[in-house]
Amino acid sequence: MHAVVWHEIGDIRLEEVSEPQIKRPTDAIVRLTSSAICGTDLHFIRGTVSDMVEGTILGHEGVGVVEKVGSNVRNFKEGDRVVIPSTIACGYCSYCRAGYYTQCDNANPNGKDAGTAYYGGPKDSGPFNGLQCEKALIPFASVGMVKVPDEVNDSKAIMLSDIFPTGYFGADMARIKPGHTVAIFGCGPVGQFAIASAKLMDAGRIFAIDAIDSRLEMAKNQGAEVIDFAEEDPVQTLRELTGEIGPDCIIDAVGVDASTSEKESRGKEGEKFKKEVEEIAPKANPHNSNWHPGNAPSQALEWAIKAIAKAGTLSIIGVYPPTMQYFPIGQAMNKNLRINGGNCNHRKYIPILLEKAKSGEIDPEKILTNEVNLASAIDAYKSFDKREEGWIKVMLTPG
Numbered sequence: 340m341h342a343v344v345w346h347e348i349g350d351i352r353l354e355e356v357s358e359p360q361i362k363r364p365t366d367a368i369v370r371l372t373s374s375a376i377c378g379t380d381l382h383f384i385r386g387t388v389s390d391m392v393e394g395t396i397l398g399h400e401g402v403g404v405v406e407k408v409g410s411n412v413r414n415f416k417e418g419d420r421v422v423i424p425s426t427i428a429c430g431y432c433s434y435c436r437a438g439y440y441t442q443c444d445n446a447n448p449n450g451k452d453a454g455t456a457y458y459g460g461p462k463d464s465g466p467f468n469g470l471q472c473e474k475a476l477i478p479f480a481s482v483g484m485v486k487v488p489d490e491v492n493d494s495k496a497i498m499l500s501d502i503f504p505t506g507y508f509g510a511d512m513a514r515i516k517p518g519h520t521v522a523i524f525g526c527g528p529v530g531q532f533a534i535a536s537a538k539l540m541d542a543g544r545i546f547a548i549d550a551i552d553s554r555l556e557m558a559k560n561q562g563a564e565v566i567d568f569a570e571e572d573p574v575q576t577l578r579e580l581t582g583e584i585g586p587d588c589i590i591d592a593v594g595v596d597a598s599t600s601e602k603e604s605r606g607k608e609g610e611k612f613k614k615e616v617e618e619i620a621p622k623a624n625p626h627n628s629n630w631h632p633g634n635a636p637s638q639a640l641e642w643a644i645k646a647i648a649k650a651g652t653l654s655i656i657g658v659y660p661p662t663m664q665y666f667p668i669g670q671a672m673n674k675n676l677r678i679n680g681g682n683c684n685h686r687k688y689i690p691i692l693l694e695k696a697k698s699g700e701i702d703p704e705k706i707l708t709n710e711v712n713l714a715s716a717i718d719a720y721k722s723f724d725k726r727e728e729g730w731i732k733v734m735l736t737p738g
């Protein structure tokens with residue numbers, strides 16, 4: 340079958356690989372009808388999240404049809420249409436039962452303190468082969484798949500594998516209450532769903548910060564008040580537009596590949612960011628205009644801490660590697676902030692969001708901008724990596 344395979348930083352390929360087989364009674368095999376490319380995949384190719392294993396199939400978003408189930412998968416049968424939560428969890432440990440699926444004690448073969456288990460990630464996350472392929476092995480399949488109702492087509496369902504739940508998790512951790520003023524750094528696909536989720540939670544005002552026109556435009560179409568950080572200082576503008584108080588809640592939907600404005604990339608601040616990049620991504624391997632690490636890893640967090648209201652809540656869903664050490668803890672402490680973060684507990688939110696998609700309360704397909712055959716995945720990756728105008732969320736269809 341065809342799959343997108345990680346070879347080294349700056350080198351991914353579409354290749355012929357062997358089909359997966361059931362190994363344990365709790366496994367299932369799913370024939371994928373859709374996958375997608377996520378900002379997280381870019382960190383692995385830019386080298387800002389390291390320790391990928393050569394030969395790992397990339398991708399952690401998938402919708403498909405169950406082809407085979409192991410003898411201990413009692414709630415699915417061949418032919419069921421399912422969405423696959425990006426993170427892998429056993430479903431029976433105390434963490435899973437409490438909804439902390441990403442802190443599962445059993446799913447990660449590296450042990451219970453190794454971190455979140457997920458598809459298509461680095462050594463520490465499994466590694467598990469990913470979902471940008473034709474068929475995938477689903478471990479702990481009785482909780483590792485969720486049935487998709489007929490009313491929800493693939494273009495909607497694929498958004499529920501990772502990015503809609505993540506945006507919703509971000510809004511949930513930001514403790515948005517009706518009327519709150521919220522700011523979201525990053526208007527990539529995850530940021531767009533953070534905006535949509537803040538709306539579902541009845542935020543009073545929503546600000547969205549990025550520097551890419553088509554992404555800011557999509558945010559504006561969702562009703563957000565947008566700020567282009569290439570044109571203006573986002574901290575100053577956020578404070579000015581909120582009576583010098585700042586937003587009650589801020590969501591970081593940027594992560595380690597954050598970039599900064601021309602102005603900040605010069606001088607002392609620029610030197611500091613340069614050091615951060617050298618430390619975080621020493622093996623970066625850019626080719627022409629692709630696979631460049633962001634030039635200011637801690638920029639979104641710094642702006643967020645400066646802009647947020649005193650006693651506000653910061654929610655971090657942008658991904659940072661465990662080795663990332665840069666965070667303005669002194670300012671955060673002195674402002675009495677509450678800080679939440681983490682990988683999304685996808686399995687907790689997917690059933691709730693499927694209902695919203697089914698009822699039409701929200702149309703997740705609105706964030707999808709590109710549909711590409713798996714055969715053209717590498718070119719699609721390049722366009723998404725360059726953040727070409729209009730390339731916001733890319734769905735991949737095998738076959």
Ligand SMILES: NC(=O)c1ccc[n+]([C@@H]2O[C@H](COP(=O)([O-])OP(=O)(O)OC[C@H]3O[C@@H](n4cnc5c(N)ncnc54)[C@H](O)[C@@H]3O)[C@@H](O)[C@H]2O)c1
Pocket residue numbers: 377378379380381382501502505524525526527528529530548549550551554568592593594595596597598599633638639655656657658659681682683726
């Ligand atoms: N926590 C989770 O479970 C989870 C799940 C999915 C994705 N993620 C992470 O969420 C982040 C976003 O994912 P995505 O798919 O939307 O990626 P993306 O790369 O498409 O989006 C990031 C956006 O941030 C913007 N940006 C860069 N620097 C900025 C800054 N200083 N201020 C404001 N905006 C800035 C970029 O222009 C871009 O539009 C990534 O780090 C990804 O790994 C986390």
Ligand SMILES: [Zn+2]
Pocket residue numbers: 377378379380399425501502
């Ligand atoms: Zn993702």
Ligand SMILES: [Zn+2]
Pocket residue numbers: 428429430431432433434435436442443444445446
């Ligand atoms: Zn568990």
